[in-house]
Amino acid sequence: MNKIQSVIDWLLVFFAGGKGNYFEGGLRVPAIVHWPGVIAPRTVSASVGSLMDILPTFREIAGTDPNPTGVFLDGKSLHHVLFDDPNAGHHETLLFFCDDLLVAARHKKYKIHFAVANPFEKKRYEEICKHGIPFDDFVAARNSGHYQILKEPLIFNIEEDVGEDFPLPLEKHKDVVQAVMYQYEILNKTLPEKSVRLFDLQYTSVGLIPCCNPPYCFCNYTVKKK
Numbered sequence: 001m002n003k004i005q006s007v008i009d010w011l012l013v014f015f016a017g018g019k020g021n022y023f024e025g026g027l028r029v030p031a032i033v034h035w036p037g038v039i040a041p042r043t044v045s046a047s048v049g050s051l052m053d054i055l056p057t058f059r060e061i062a063g064t065d066p067n068p069t070g071v072f073l074d075g076k077s078l079h080h081v082l083f084d085d086p087n088a089g090h091h092e093t094l095l096f097f098c099d100d101l102l103v104a105a106r107h108k109k110y111k112i113h114f115a116v117a118n119p120f121e122k123k124r125y126e127e128i129c130k131h132g133i134p135f136d137d138f139v140a141a142r143n144s145g146h147y148q149i150l151k152e153p154l155i156f157n158i159e160e161d162v163g164e165d166f167p168l169p170l171e172k173h174k175d176v177v178q179a180v181m182y183q184y185e186i187l188n189k190t191l192p193e194k195s196v197r198l199f200d201l202q203y204t205s206v207g208l209i210p211c212c213n214p215p216y217c218f219c220n221y222t223v224k225k226k
Helices: 002-012 051-061 079-083 122-128 136-140 174-188
Strands: 093-098 101-107 110-117 147-157
Touching: 051 079, 093 174, 101 147, 101 174, 110 174, 147 174
Parallel strands: none
Antiparallel strands: 093 101, 101 110, 110 147
């Protein structure tokens, strides 16, 4: 456990933020796929994926259309990355929301922040996200009302500046923002008028709640003994 924590501490030197925000420390997670005899071992891919890709990927592996007619899936099948070319690339643009608010986006090698959680200073995140894990009240209270919409978006070259320390000049990267907003307008047409949060869902059985501390999912915390 000490070795694992040492690795986490080492990584946090480079990544800003932690769980509960949209800096790389809260988003960048490696995916590990193990399928002996099917997927080549020790294969590494730099393709950007999302949890939303799991469903269409499994559908294609099962021999079903990954994009069924009449159903809009946010994810894209990772089949080509897993079985054909690990460096084929995947999502050109990924949008990150809090409620209905577009907070950040990943576009090619760029990361764009349209809004930031208050307070958003990196030193402050070290206090509220110790070892990359936030206090439960910080996550539970996180909603769009806690975000400050920026007058101008922050743009980072995430391949060269993984720590998101050096914002790029907006005037030289307006095409990046335009490309993201174009994808946002397409996606926005598919969204319902009112979003439904996981915390607001009414479960018929406590056993169906996918976490260890209902109604919030804080499985990285020590569960209090009753």
